[in-house]
Amino acid sequence: MSASIAVVPALPPAIEIKGLTKTYGSGALAFQALKGIDMRVEAGEFMMLIGPSGSGKTTLLSILGCVLQPTEGTALLFGDAIHGRKESELPRLRLEYIGFIFQGHNLMNALTAEENIAVPLELRGYSHRAALVEARETLTAVGLKDKFKKRPEELSGGQRQRVAVARAVAGKPPLILADEPTASLDAESGMQVTELLKNLCSERGHTVICVTHDNRIYHLADRKTFIEDGRIVREDEAH
Ligand SMILES: Nc1ncnc2c1ncn2[C@@H]1O[C@H](COP(=O)(O)OP(=O)(O)O)[C@@H](O)[C@H]1O
Ligand SMILES: [Mg+2]
Known part of the structure; x- marks a missing residue:
């Protein structure tokens, strides 16, 4: 009997x-x-992208989020190219790969917490x-078992942002x-x-890029990646 050699394909990096x-x-x-960014993020990592206002953080996040196309260069998400795509292809890529959390909670005020999450899933x-x-x-x-029916205005700032975290991870x-x-x-x-975002994503296996x-x-x-004036200037691993 010939020995079979299992070839396990290496998991592509998240980014x-x-x-x-x-x-x-x-x-x-x-x-x-x-101005020429090279970056690699492994699946399951919690990476912070850190830099002053105007350094290009939101621009980079928007490209990774399939909201904007880059001018030059290549970007792969889980091995799948997201550069050189037509505008019309971007919404599908966003739905397939991305959950967003914004600075403000961006919840719909007329909807309850559960509807804010369920409507986008529908x-x-x-x-x-x-x-x-x-x-x-x-x-x-996210610890809001007793708030399913509350509207955003009935929640504290921290609770609203927890609803936003729940909305981002919903649908995995x-x-x-x-x-x-x-x-x-x-x-x-x-x-x-x-802390909640980190623990939840680590348990559920989401990769996270958190701009801050x-x-x-x-x-x-x-891992922390520092960006200044459109360039990555430093990377630090957690010790
Ligand atoms: N739509 C746009 N048109 C022209 N310039 C832009 C646009 N969006 C951002 N910028 C400029 O690009 C730079 C980086 O912006 P941004 O990515 O929002 O930085 P950050 O999120 O780090 O504050 C800034 O100088 C900003 O003024
Ligand atoms: Mg920004």
């Missing part, structure tokens, strides 16, 4: 980008916001019932992109929401 640039506008008004093809089940499960996972997109998720919170709530310049939460990162 692999090379020579990425982004120029806004053209001619005399052209502005290069990203737009992604979930049945009404399956969407509600997933919404309640993720709200429970492999990549969570958070753009300054603690910016509108006090120190204590900011820390709690980031809130140095009170830096220690929660597996």
